[in-house]
Amino acid sequence: MPSEVISNLVKNPQGIYLDATFGEGGHSLQILENFPQATVIGIDKDLQILKWGEDRLKVYADRLKLFRANYTDMDIILKGLGVDKVDGILFDLGVSSYQLDYEERGFSFQKEGPLDMRMDIHSGKSAKEIVNKIEEKKLEEIIRQYGEEKFARSIAKRICANRPLKTTEDLVQAVKEGIPVKVRSKMRKHFATRTFQAIRIYVNRELDELEDGLNKSLNILSHNGRIIVLSFHSLEDRIVKVFFREKGKEGVLQVITKKPLTPSPEEVKFNRRSRSTKMRVAEFI
Ligand SMILES: C[S@@+](CC[C@H](N)C(=O)[O-])C[C@H]1O[C@@H](n2cnc3c(N)ncnc32)[C@H](O)[C@@H]1O
Structure with a gap:
């Protein structure tokens, strides 16, 4: 669902976006290609994949900052960069094709x-x-x-x-x-x-890190900045659903997707791995 992700994530074409699960850099590439003034901070804890993605996106090196780290350290990374807030955060959970293929x-x-x-x-x-x-x-x-x-x-x-x-x-x-x-x-x-x-x-420790990462997101999102989560099984999706609902009640987030978005049958035909994807979007108030 790359186009739905980008259209829901990028609301400020000159903004700074955090790709918390950079992987092969597919989503970061979409942002950098379509928004020539946007900057991306990419995090992945897998050094091999990060190097591969870095090479793939090297033409955008001036607008892409990559870190081998856990996304639970996103606040520390931003501090190190002297960045206070970001305009959107993407979590594309699960394993990457690269990890599965090797x-x-x-x-x-x-x-x-x-x-x-x-x-x-x-x-x-x-x-x-x-x-x-x-x-x-x-x-x-x-x-x-x-x-x-x-x-x-x-x-x-x-x-x-x-x-x-x-x-x-x-x-x-x-x-x-x-x-x-x-x-x-x-x-x-x-x-x-x-x-x-x-x-x-x-x-x-995927579920603990997801909860931690979602909580940390709230410290670094700018006003109207969005969190998008793509999950692949019900355990992840439940954590996101409950987190968005609770923070919605507290008036911290506005939930944009009342029901999760799912890929079209055409996309599933093209990419079988996408068949169980659920996408949820919320906006920081
Ligand atoms: C589904 S892939 C992301 C694919 C990516 N969006 C793309 O377009 O190529 C998920 C990635 O998240 C990374 N990851 C998972 N949990 C993480 C965490 N807690 N901190 C940093 N990276 C993490 C994995 O190593 C993997 O590369």
């Missing part, structure tokens, strides 16, 4: 690679450490809570029985053993989708 990052259940799943490979525990070290009950909880997986208990059991797990394929195999064949054969999505999502969210 098997050595261990995000994909469709490609064999080491079990890693860290967006920032320099910090935190990898998926391998989590699945091999955490006790079965806790593993079950993670898979149920962050994957909304009905078979969390039997999957956790199979993971523990198959230890040590080394690769994404080992995890796929444990999940396969944990879900009855009859159920598996009728699933619309790949049977490992929910477990991989759960482990990834836990490894990267």
